[in-house]
Amino acid sequence: MSRVSLRVANLRVHYRTLRGDVKALDGATFTVGDGEIMGLAGESGSGKSTLGKSLIRLDGRMRHVEGSVELDGKELPIWDSARMNTFRFREVSIIPQYAMSAMNPTRRIGRMVAELVESRGVGFGTVRPELERRLDLVQLSRDVLDSYPIELSGGMKQRMVMVISTLMNPSLLVADEITSALDVSTQKAVAETLVSFRDRGYVKSTIVITHDVSLVYQIADTIMVMYAGKLAEKAPTDVLVAAPRHPYTNLLISSLPEVGVRFSEKRLTGIPGSRPSRLQPPVGCRFRDRCPLAFEKCVEEPPFVEVERDHFVACWKAY
Amino acid sequence: MTQPDQAGPDPGSAVGVVPEERVAVTPVGPAAAPATVRQVRGSREALYFALRNKKLLAGLTVVLLFLVVAVVGPLLADHGPNDYVGPPAQRPSSQYWFGTTTFGQDVLAQFLYGVRATFLVGILGGGLAALIGMLVGFTAGYRGGVVDEALNMFTNIVLVIPTLAVLLIIAAYLRVRGVLVEALFIGFTSWPWAARAIRAQTFSLRSREFVDLARLSGVGARKIIFKEIAPNMSSYLVMTFILLFGGAILIAATLDFIGLGPTEGTSLGLMMNNAKLWGALQLGMWWWFIPPGLGITSIVGSLYIMNVGLDEVFNPRLRAM
Amino acid sequence: MRRYFGRKLLIYVLTFFFAVTVDWMIPRFMPGDPVQTMLSRAAPNPEAYEAMYAYYTNLFGLDVPVWQQYLNFWGALLRGDLGVSVWLFPQPVARIILRAIPYTLALLIPAILLSYYTGNKFGAFAARRKWLDNTVLPLGYVLTATPYMWLAILLAWGLGIVAGLFPVSGGYSFALEPTWSWAFFGSLLRHWFLPFASLFLVGFGGWAIGMRNLIIYELEADYSNYLQALGAPARLVRRYAYRNAMLPQLTGLALQLGVIVAGALVTEIVFSYPGLGYLILQAIHNQDFFLLQGAFLFIISGVLLANFLIDIVYVMVDPRTRTGMRGASA
Numbered sequence: 008m009s010r011v012s013l014r015v016a017n018l019r020v021h022y023r024t025l026r027g028d029v030k031a032l033d034g035a036t037f038t039v040g041d042g043e044i045m046g047l048a049g050e051s052g053s054g055k056s057t058l059g060k061s062l063i064r065l066d067g068r069m070r071h072v073e074g075s076v077e078l079d080g081k082e083l084p085i086w087d088s089a090r091m092n093t094f095r096f097r098e099v100s101i102i103p104q105y106a107m108s109a110m111n112p113t114r115r116i117g118r119m120v121a122e123l124v125e126s127r128g129v130g131f132g133t134v135r136p137e138l139e140r141r142l143d144l145v146q147l148s149r150d151v152l153d154s155y156p157i158e159l160s161g162g163m164k165q166r167m168v169m170v171i172s173t174l175m176n177p178s179l180l181v182a183d184e185i186t187s188a189l190d191v192s193t194q195k196a197v198a199e200t201l202v203s204f205r206d207r208g209y210v211k212s213t214i215v216i217t218h219d220v221s222l223v224y225q226i227a228d229t230i231m232v233m234y235a236g237k238l239a240e241k242a243p244t245d246v247l248v249a250a251p252r253h254p255y256t257n258l259l260i261s262s263l264p265e266v267g268v269r270f271s272e273k274r275l276t277g278i279p280g281s282r283p284s285r286l287q288p289p290v291g292c293r294f295r296d297r298c299p300l301a302f303e304k305c306v307e308e309p310p311f312v313e314v315e316r317d318h319f320v321a322c323w324k325a326y
Numbered sequence: 327m328t329q330p331d332q333a334g335p336d337p338g339s340a341v342g343v344v345p346e347e348r349v350a351v352t353p354v355g356p357a358a359a360p361a362t363v364r365q366v367r368g369s370r371e372a373l374y375f376a377l378r379n380k381k382l383l384a385g386l387t388v389v390l391l392f393l394v395v396a397v398v399g400p401l402l403a404d405h406g407p408n409d410y411v412g413p414p415a416q417r418p419s420s421q422y423w424f425g426t427t428t429f430g431q432d433v434l435a436q437f438l439y440g441v442r443a444t445f446l447v448g449i450l451g452g453g454l455a456a457l458i459g460m461l462v463g464f465t466a467g468y469r470g471g472v473v474d475e476a477l478n479m480f481t482n483i484v485l486v487i488p489t490l491a492v493l494l495i496i497a498a499y500l501r502v503r504g505v506l507v508e509a510l511f512i513g514f515t516s517w518p519w520a521a522r523a524i525r526a527q528t529f530s531l532r533s534r535e536f537v538d539l540a541r542l543s544g545v546g547a548r549k550i551i552f553k554e555i556a557p558n559m560s561s562y563l564v565m566t567f568i569l570l571f572g573g574a575i576l577i578a579a580t581l582d583f584i585g586l587g588p589t590e591g592t593s594l595g596l597m598m599n600n601a602k603l604w605g606a607l608q609l610g611m612w613w614w615f616i617p618p619g620l621g622i623t624s625i626v627g628s629l630y631i632m633n634v635g636l637d638e639v640f641n642p643r644l645r646a647m
Numbered sequence: 648m649r650r651y652f653g654r655k656l657l658i659y660v661l662t663f664f665f666a667v668t669v670d671w672m673i674p675r676f677m678p679g680d681p682v683q684t685m686l687s688r689a690a691p692n693p694e695a696y697e698a699m700y701a702y703y704t705n706l707f708g709l710d711v712p713v714w715q716q717y718l719n720f721w722g723a724l725l726r727g728d729l730g731v732s733v734w735l736f737p738q739p740v741a742r743i744i745l746r747a748i749p750y751t752l753a754l755l756i757p758a759i760l761l762s763y764y765t766g767n768k769f770g771a772f773a774a775r776r777k778w779l780d781n782t783v784l785p786l787g788y789v790l791t792a793t794p795y796m797w798l799a800i801l802l803a804w805g806l807g808i809v810a811g812l813f814p815v816s817g818g819y820s821f822a823l824e825p826t827w828s829w830a831f832f833g834s835l836l837r838h839w840f841l842p843f844a845s846l847f848l849v850g851f852g853g854w855a856i857g858m859r860n861l862i863i864y865e866l867e868a869d870y871s872n873y874l875q876a877l878g879a880p881a882r883l884v885r886r887y888a889y890r891n892a893m894l895p896q897l898t899g900l901a902l903q904l905g906v907i908v909a910g911a912l913v914t915e916i917v918f919s920y921p922g923l924g925y926l927i928l929q930a931i932h933n934q935d936f937f938l939l940q941g942a943f944l945f946i947i948s949g950v951l952l953a954n955f956l957i958d959i960v961y962v963m964v965d966p967r968t969r970t971g972m973r974g975a976s977a
Binding site for chain 3: 479482483485486487488489490491492494495496519572576579580583584585586595598601602607608610612615616618619620622623626627629630631634
């Protein structure tokens, strides 16, 4: 992990609703290195999807409030959709959550890709050989280019979208819940594909957004855990899983079932309580109400600081 | 989607428009969250938005206005619509607000009775079509399989038949026809698009978790449809009914205009028929043919706009626009 | 794909069968002697009455078994024999109808094609600009809520009588005889324009609104989001959205056919335009059952045929039907 590829500073993105602003992402500061795969984990509503999406395209209701994003030393103007367009696909790309329905159902896939790249100023003829090589890599027959999306299975569509999204060798790839709709064996294949893309240099840094920690454990170099719009912990994978410092991370890890362990031997513990409102978030540490270690100082919001090399935590008990 | 007497809205709730699996923009009901809690909050939230939606309010106001006219109007008229009361072909005056026909009938009286007949036929015909549409749509969507195939075939056949043509034959033989017969006819022929749309929605709701739960607890099919599926589609059902209502009014107007409507009484379509027949155009008697058409256009137009408003209320994604 | 067409054809054949059967059944199940009932209403002169009575009794074949009557009916139908008109006795119904059909088609086909094309384009365009959308939407809803005949009446009165720009009755000027001349053709056009415009406008409103709604839906679909996330220009996204929105619109066209035909018929009535609609009005006034029956069969056949044509076009346009993995539902 040499150079820093992505640098995010104090990013705040809110959703406009009629009842006020939902503070979906409330101050994120982190970096992702060149060649690093960072897992972004958290429950639904933690802000991980918002973070991922805001790096490439803000949809109608999202509003960039504060913060900066820097990729390869250049600033990403995420609040300005028109200016952001030059970066999309070429430097920043996304494998969306809805990969199953991401392709136009009434267009042959090859034709759609051709029209897409041509519209971005790249001749299809020039990318076609590379496209075919990549199809081979993910074990998709070249015939898929002549097929319609409906003729492909879920896993095939997923892989196709992965190929399309990484065709221009982006510096940053955001993979948003790419395994949620798949069966376990396909999940493994997809995860491995992601790693192979990085290994072959097709993408520089990857952010894998998921609620499935056990999946991201297999492929990520670093894992960042979010809770209620804020960053809770970020550390290299083995460190995070073996010795997490944040109580939330700890509970998250221990709520995972282990293969071979029976329920009678070790009960699964969930995390009691429910998420705080993101419309009017509580003062201080957001996890306070559900945290078994909470004490008086927790009414003051803990900063996200580096406690040991490459290990960041936001918890008073962890420093 | 054009005159929706044989088409519907959709998507998702798209569009508001129609036919096929993507028949129209269909508003998807509230998610499978705890049904009771969500529903209470949902209906309060819906009311909040409903009271603030301009289209809904404007449309509803106009329709209610006409409804009042329909109910109260004829009671206030001094004479029947077809009575010969005044000098023929009079322009609107303080005595006859809408003027008189070539026979000296009071156009205003005709209009008032006509609006009443219009509403009657619309509600009866639209209501019947809605009932049949729901019956066929729910059954086909919920049961699936052979039942679905058979009902589909049936729906398609009724769909394809141009209803006007059928009515020609029937009307040629029925000497005396009333509003009820007309409403029955409209009801029996304009339900197919609604059945299709409801079936599509039922299909998607059928596979939701809360329906599975109900099925697992042994609740019968009919109860599931009434208690789980229908309430989640209630907004959609309301919108479908409104479209059927509007469509029925238009169909009735067309039938009346050709002379295949009720043989007694009057209606807005019949007014236009008579006006055309007795040369109102050539004689420049605009007060005879403008009010009825304007009435129909206003009522149906308001219904459509109301529908758009309702769509926005129930489908949050459209509200941002 | 064969399955798709197979199902469609089955529906059309069944429908035609059903329609013809209903048509055959109705006079036989009404109380009284059907021939008597019909003839008494028409009240022609005594000799004609005798001739017609004999003819119709024979035609109805009331002296042969029911099933044979049914088969005879089909036989006559397939020979193109739709009976003889009561009102315009002794002209054969088929001939009367064929005289009127060109006028109706001249209204229907251009109006449908033009309003469909322009309405869709306009609706798609309106979805792009907010100010346009705000004016188009209410206008479109008003147009679509306007009953066909009222718009026809308004146009006839406004542009025809008040402004005197167009004639309001007949297919061509009463002073002219049909010839291959410019004058006659010009007269045809002038008489054709208002009814055409009336049909066009109502249709236009409906298609514009439908397309606008569909386009908005398509622009929010996953594939649109994906393209935009990958930086595709709005042009490309719009093009895909439009093409995808056309599919339900096409199906909508098939569904609307019955309505549009009805609209054409009433429009003709308003303008006394000598097409099928005007013919039907006369037939109703004169209680001419055979003419009505002929018109009925003609309309049904026409609509079924048009439906079939649209099905063919749909298969060409929606690639999913061709792959056979999921045909468009019948």
